[in-house]
Amino acid sequence: MIRIKTPQITNTFLRYTKINTTSIASATHLPSSDNQYKLAQLVANDLKIAGCTDIDIQENAITIISLDANAESLPSIVFFAHLDTAPDHRQDTHAQVIKNYQGHNINFKENTEILSIVDTPELLNYIGQDIIITDGTSLLGADDKAAIAASVEAIKYMLVHPEFKHGAIKLILLPDEEIGIRGAKALDVEALNADFGICLDCCEIGEYVIENWYAGDAKISFTGVTAHPMSAKDKLINALTMANDFINQLPEKERPEHTENRQGYFWPHKLTGDTASAKLEIAIRDFDEKKYKERKDLLESITTSINKKYNKERVIIEQSDTYSNVKTGLDKQPEILRYVEHAMNNLGIIKKPLIMRGGYDGSVITPKGLTTVNIFTGAHNFHSTKEFLPCDSLRMASEMLLEIVSLSTVSYNHE
Numbered sequence: 001m002i003r004i005k006t007p008q009i010t011n012t013f014l015r016y017t018k019i020n021t022t023s024i025a026s027a028t029h030l031p032s033s034d035n036q037y038k039l040a041q042l043v044a045n046d047l048k049i050a051g052c053t054d055i056d057i058q059e060n061a062i063t064i065i066s067l068d069a070n071a072e073s074l075p076s077i078v079f080f081a082h083l084d085t086a087p088d089h090r091q092d093t094h095a096q097v098i099k100n101y102q103g104h105n106i107n108f109k110e111n112t113e114i115l116s117i118v119d120t121p122e123l124l125n126y127i128g129q130d131i132i133i134t135d136g137t138s139l140l141g142a143d144d145k146a147a148i149a150a151s152v153e154a155i156k157y158m159l160v161h162p163e164f165k166h167g168a169i170k171l172i173l174l175p176d177e178e179i180g181i182r183g184a185k186a187l188d189v190e191a192l193n194a195d196f197g198i199c200l201d202c203c204e205i206g207e208y209v210i211e212n213w214y215a216g217d218a219k220i221s222f223t224g225v226t227a228h229p230m231s232a233k234d235k236l237i238n239a240l241t242m243a244n245d246f247i248n249q250l251p252e253k254e255r256p257e258h259t260e261n262r263q264g265y266f267w268p269h270k271l272t273g274d275t276a277s278a279k280l281e282i283a284i285r286d287f288d289e290k291k292y293k294e295r296k297d298l299l300e301s302i303t304t305s306i307n308k309k310y311n312k313e314r315v316i317i318e319q320s321d322t323y324s325n326v327k328t329g330l331d332k333q334p335e336i337l338r339y340v341e342h343a344m345n346n347l348g349i350i351k352k353p354l355i356m357r358g359g360y361d362g363s364v365i366t367p368k369g370l371t372t373v374n375i376f377t378g379a380h381n382f383h384s385t386k387e388f389l390p391c392d393s394l395r396m397a398s399e400m401l402l403e404i405v406s407l408s409t410v411s412y413n414h415e
């Protein structure tokens with residue numbers, strides 16, 4: 001059964017790509033760019049015209065659109081999509097639709113780059129379909145405007161089909177996912193009083209996240225003692241040497257360049273300073289909660305050992321947790337992945353479970369008490385000027401939302 005029409009959802013998506021919502025990492029306010037607020041207004045207006053009456057756009061651009069349940073005792077579900085696009089490329093998006101793609105290399109209109117089947121062999125999966133690309137100078141922004149379009153069209157469907165039973169449904173638009181999941185951090189999750197959430201923030205059709213890693217950051221400062229080098233013996237204590245000493249005590253093979261799959265790492269990614277003082281930043285990642293904690297403990301013990309060596313507190317460490325593994329929540333509510341997988345079976349989609357070496361809004365929202373799975377938008381080549389979105393995959397992302405809602409109204413006790 002086709003509930004979502006491809007031309008309509010394609011058109012909705014194309015309209016949203018016209019607002020440039022690049023986030024700005026150096027900004028201190030939320031949203032980091034005003035256009036995120038503008039896009040929230042456009043989406044809210046679309047749903048107002050479609051008949052939504054309960055719309056709340058907050059000053060920080062967090063937007064909550066609520067649809068009442070039309071039957072009793074059904075689960076309450078939240079769809080999440082982020083408003084911003086990655087700061088990797090800042091230009092306005094000029095999206096174009098390639099009709100009936102024939103498996104060829106695609107020349108961009110505006111530059112010499114090509115979207116080739118050698119670099120992106122997945123293109124060949126979409127022969128005969130319509131695909132959306134850019135002009136080669138910007139991101140497409142399907143990450144995450146495809147999610148917005150898919151959610152909007154699913155809600156519009158529910159508004160005109162009262163026979164489609166559902167619990168309370170919310171669409172929440174979040175700012176600044178790409179620059180530290182800031183919107184999700186600011187969201188009052190408890191107030192939502194929902195049963196589970198669905199982010200659409202994965203790539204190709206069929207992908208869904210079964211696990212992502214724990215992420216944290218360590219900020220370490222080193223205080224040295226300066227002396228003129230001509231008479232520095234036994235006086236000078238070089239902060240940079242201390243920082244180097246710290247890095248050398250990390251396990252050599254546990255770095256991003258040596259790890260893959262479910263392996264965690266330490267990533268010293270920023271070092272600034274001089275002899276007098278230095279600052280080091282280390283990203284900590286692990287899928288296993290115990291191992292993640294052990295990594296943080298190791299950083300504490302290296303700090304202690306260097307301080308002991310100098311008999312003074314020359315090293316100060318501050319550690320913070322950024323997000324968590326969604327698996328903890330998914331294990332507690334196994335019905336969520338069952339809905340996702342069952343929905344894919346019903347829609348004839350090949351399942352591609354994903355262990356995500358990264359985070360998304362749901363990895364901040366889940367530990368706050370609302371388990372939020374992550375499913376595909378249909379797009380490829382996120383954060384690249386070669387980002388592309390097959391129109392039918394976009395339609396299927398929207399169909400997935402409806403199918404999950406529909407399955408959630410059926411009891412699974414008899415399976």
Ligand SMILES: [Zn+2]
Nearest residue numbers: 143144177201
């Ligand atoms: Zn995203």
